[in-house]
Amino acid sequence: xxxxLDIIAPxxxxxxxxxxxxxxxxxLEAAVGERFGMSVRKILIDDGSRDGGAERFxxxxxxxxxxxxxxxxxxxxxxVLAGLDHSRGDMVLIMDSDLQHSMEISLTMIGELVxxxxxxxxxxxxxxxxxxxxxxQMARLFYKLINSSQRFDIPExxxxxxxxxxxxxxxxxxxxxxxxxxxxxxxxxxxxxxAMLYTPENRVSGTSKWNRLNxxxxxxxxxxxxxxxxLRIISLIGLLAALAGLAYGVKVLFEVxxxxxxxxxxxxxxxxxVLLGGLNLTLLxxxxxxxxxxxxxxxxxxxxxxxxxxxxxAAEQAASSK
Ligand code: UDP
Ligand code: MG
Numbered sequence: 001x002x003x004x005l006d007i008i009a010p011x012x013x014x015x016x017x018x019x020x021x022x023x024x025x026x027x028l029e030a031a032v033g034e035r036f037g038m039s040v041r042k043i044l045i046d047d048g049s050r051d052g053g054a055e056r057f058x059x060x061x062x063x064x065x066x067x068x069x070x071x072x073x074x075x076x077x078x079x080v081l082a083g084l085d086h087s088r089g090d091m092v093l094i095m096d097s098d099l100q101h102s103m104e105i106s107l108t109m110i111g112e113l114v115x116x117x118x119x120x121x122x123x124x125x126x127x128x129x130x131x132x133x134x135x136x137q138m139a140r141l142f143y144k145l146i147n148s149s150q151r152f153d154i155p156e157x158x159x160x161x162x163x164x165x166x167x168x169x170x171x172x173x174x175x176x177x178x179x180x181x182x183x184x185x186x187x188x189x190x191x192x193x194x195a196m197l198y199t200p201e202n203r204v205s206g207t208s209k210w211n212r213l214n215x216x217x218x219x220x221x222x223x224x225x226x227x228x229x230x231l232r233i234i235s236l237i238g239l240l241a242a243l244a245g246l247a248y249g250v251k252v253l254f255e256v257x258x259x260x261x262x263x264x265x266x267x268x269x270x271x272x273x274v275l276l277g278g279l280n281l282t283l284l285x286x287x288x289x290x291x292x293x294x295x296x297x298x299x300x301x302x303x304x305x306x307x308x309x310x311x312x313x314a315a316e317q318a319a320s321s322k
Contacts (some may be wrong), residue, residue, distance in 0.1 A: 003090040005038045005110065008083030010045040010076050011053055011097040016205040018056035021097045028103045029063060035107070036114050038090075041065065042312075044097065045083045048073030058310050065312035071305040076209075077180035078304040080160055084173050086309075092169050094160045100200040101161045109163040109196055120191035123162035124198045125155060142219055146184075146227050154187040154226070155195060162186070177225065178296045178303060181218075184226040224289045231290070234283045241279055245272055 007025060014021070029040040042065040046054045054067050061067075068082050080094060091113060095101040101124070109122040128136050143156045160182055171189045186193075210218075223230055248268070255261040 003036070003038045003114075004088075005032055005040050006087040006089035006092045007040060007042045008045070008080065008087060008092060008094045009042070009097040010047050010079035010083060011049060011057070012047045012073060012076075012079075012209060013049045013051045013053060014097050014206060015049070015051040015053035015056045017097075017099055018053055019060050020204060021099055022057065022060035024099060024103055026062070028106055031103070031107055032110060036110060038110075038114075039064070041087075041089060043068065043083050043086050045079040046070060047076065047079040054310065061312055063312060067310040069307045069310065071307040074304040076160070077182050080182060081173065081180060082304050082306065084169050087169060088166075090166055091163055092166070093163045096161065098206065099204050100202070102198075102201055105161075105196065105198045106163070112194060112196070113163050113165065116194075118192055119194050120168050121162060121164040121186070121193040122196055123155070123158045123186070123193060125195045126157040126159070127197045127199050128157055129199050142222070145229055146222055149227060149229050149232075152187050152190065154183050154222075155193075158186075158195065159183065161198075164191075167191070176303060178299070178301065179221055179225060179293055180303065181222045181225045184222055188226075220289060224293045230286055231283075234279070234286055238279050238283060241275060245276070248272075 007028070009021070009025075011018075011021075025042055029042075032038050032040055040063070042061060042063070044054075044057055044061075044065070044067045046057075046067055046069040048070055054069055058067055066086060068086055070079065070082060074082075083094070084092065091110065093106055093110065095106060105124055109124065112122045113119060128139070131139075139157060143154060147153045168189060168191050171191070172185060175185055175189075177185065252268075
């Protein structure tokens with residue numbers, strides 16, 4: 001039996017490059033069929049686009065396809081999960097729909113999986129050639145911190161761009177974390193994973209949906225869903241501050257008792273109050289983050305809501321002949 005490949009691509013307001021992306025998908029489908037004898041199904045997820053993108057994609061797509069339209073913008077992490085939920089192929093390729101993920105690397109990754117039965121996942125790792133020094137140092141620090149207390153490592157600069165076997169997909173969709181941090185989940189799932197270095201293409205149109213604030217929020221999500229390290233660091237700092245305060249207090253007491261030195265109170269008091277107050281607030285905020293995650297999990301809302309699903313004819317034929 002010929003194997004099947006599902007291509008999952010989430011999109012948010014990418015109408016401008018819809019036709020170009022479908023072109024890429026068509027070329028990819030042809031190449032996959034020719035080289036590996038696999039049939040391809042395309043699963044696009046409309047993550048609440050407001051630019052009529054779904055219609056554009058639907059008009060351009062051919063062969064076996066599906067567009068899952070979410071009821072609003074749920075974020076890329078949720079959109080990817082929606083795609084995984086709708087997949088049923090032997091292998092799944094996840095890629096961006098903004099043409100930053102090239103066909104060549106997709107083919108290399110698929111080839112790697114086809115040829116090596118003992119590999120379950122091949123992921124693309126951004127070589128960050130274009131990133132500024134400061135940004136890449138920040139990223140390095142982030143991964144160092146987050147990986148410092150775990151039984152599994154989240155690889156640096158690896159995102160959703162990856163190919164995996166159906167067993168891995170089953171593992172991923174069994175995890176229903178409300179606040180999803182895919183990078184963490186991919187690593188958490190385990191399996192034999194292989195990295196492949198790549199340089200992302202430039203965006204042909206539109207802009208990245210990530211701004212600095214978004215990135216910070218996303219990093220916090222990563223921490224709070226995968227690491228207790230920040231809590232421990234802050235507790236340690238708090239402990240050290242308390243010890244320093246204690247030592248200072250002992251010194252002052254000693255001076256008063258034995259040397260009769262009168263202590264100027266106001267400056268040292270200010271320092272202690274501001275320092276400890278600041279520490280308290282930071283720690284409280286951090287605990288709040290974890291509590292917020294707990295709250296989102298316990299509310300037990302679904303990760304995304306589907307508005308409707310558009311089908312290509314061939315998709316229905318394939319489903320009924322299965
Ligand atoms: N995307 C999405 N939902 C979002 C944000 C982004 O589906 O809330 C899609 C977007 O259309 C693109 C992919 O996710 O196909 C990657 O987004 P983007 O290019 O903004 O991220 P970057 O490439 O800068 O990491
Ligand atoms: Mg992009």
